[in-house]
């Protein structure tokens with residue numbers, strides 16, 4: 228990276244809620260603190276659907292000190308943001324139910340997009356968005372930040388280099404210890420009009436881990452992998468709203484590039500209720516190969532250490548730490564990737580290609596069918612009226 232010229236990407240933020248604030252603060256962390264010298268980020272637009280004042284408050288609270296004299300436009304509507312010529316890429320941070328229409332708004336205005344997870348409520352919507360991005364020739368990426376952590380990159384490398392041999396089973400536990408009983412029923416975790424529930428909110432992380440260890444790594448091999456099969460699901464739902472609160476999923480992945488058994492079992496669970504597990508609590512992900520195990524420690528969306536245990540000699544186990552620098556949250560790595568791809572003129576990122584996002588959502592569709600999780604027709608639609 229050292230010899231490339233640093234180039235600046237101008238971001239527009241759509242929405243002013245919790246994750247938009249975290250993302251804004253990460254964007255403005257000096258890239259040098261994570262050894263990045265080829266890209267830089269500034270925020271040139273912030274839009275709130277509630278009011279112009281809300282966008283102004285957001286800028287005052289989250290950005291003022293770190294913008295180094297760069298001015299940021301504020302808008303009281305998303306429509307104004309997508310036509311701002313000083314914005315190169317839009318980060319969409321609205322509830323999941325709105326991702327489809329918000330992405331359509333931006334893509335139709337020929338703006339590049341980084342959209343929060345889950346990309347959409349169902350696979351059909353994701354597919355439609357990618358068609359539009361291709362038609363308009365604009366960069367588009369699902370903001371699955373976990374995939375861009377150096378820790379995730381390292382785990383994928385270890386699998387592909389054969390460090391633990393053929394992988395045949397992966398367990399993932401994502402639990403965030405929320406007190407649902409104290410929550411308002413309109414909260415996005417519980418509200419079916421906002422596509423609430425554990426599967427779409429935190430279940431996509433365990434699925435991301437299954438896909439990045441058992442599918443993505445196989446895509447780099449000589450033979451092409453097939454989608455997971457034999458999916459089965461268990462679910463517990465909120466007594467009043469029907470949002471899923473704990474969901475467990477099991478599926479078979481086909482491992483065409485394994486040298487021995489050409490299957491792997493992916494077993495994943497997500498729970499709003501069960502307690503969060505930090506590093507002291509033990510591994511949250513176990514990746515089992517014929518010659519060893521990789522354990523990932525800490526919350527699965529932002530884990531910071533791994534332990535590799537050779538099967539033949541566990542005294543040779545080693546750990547690696549991947550702390551998040553500069554007191555950041557860890558969202559800057561996905562922003563760096565989006566910026567690089569945008570500047571390179573690419574339409575998608577190889578780390579989370581469009582077809583893999585769609586496949587993951589098709590898996591979610593099947594899990595939802597089995598768990599009988601349904602949302603209002605108006606948020607499942609692929610119709611966009613503009």
Ligand SMILES: NC(=O)C1=CN([C@@H]2O[C@H](COP(=O)(O)OP(=O)(O)OC[C@H]3O[C@@H](n4cnc5c(N)ncnc54)[C@H](OP(=O)(O)O)[C@@H]3O)[C@@H](O)[C@H]2O)C=CC1
Pocket residue numbers: 241242243244245246247274275276277278281320321322323325343344345372415421428528
């Ligand atoms: N990557 C990660 O770690 C995380 C990702 N997320 C994802 O980000 C998205 C947003 O989550 P989060 O920031 O926690 O949510 P918040 O409720 O905190 O913020 C959502 C924002 O969306 C805007 N909005 C527009 N229409 C609506 C509506 N009808 N109801 C509620 N909000 C609306 C509002 O901003 P305004 O009024 O300014 O338009 C609101 O502040 C979700 O899809 C979630 O999955 C969430 C947390 C962590």
Ligand SMILES: O=C1OC[C@@H](O)[C@H](O)[C@H]1O
Pocket residue numbers: 403428429528
């Ligand atoms: O993406 C997420 O990760 C952390 C959770 O607390 C949050 O609700 C979710 O949206």
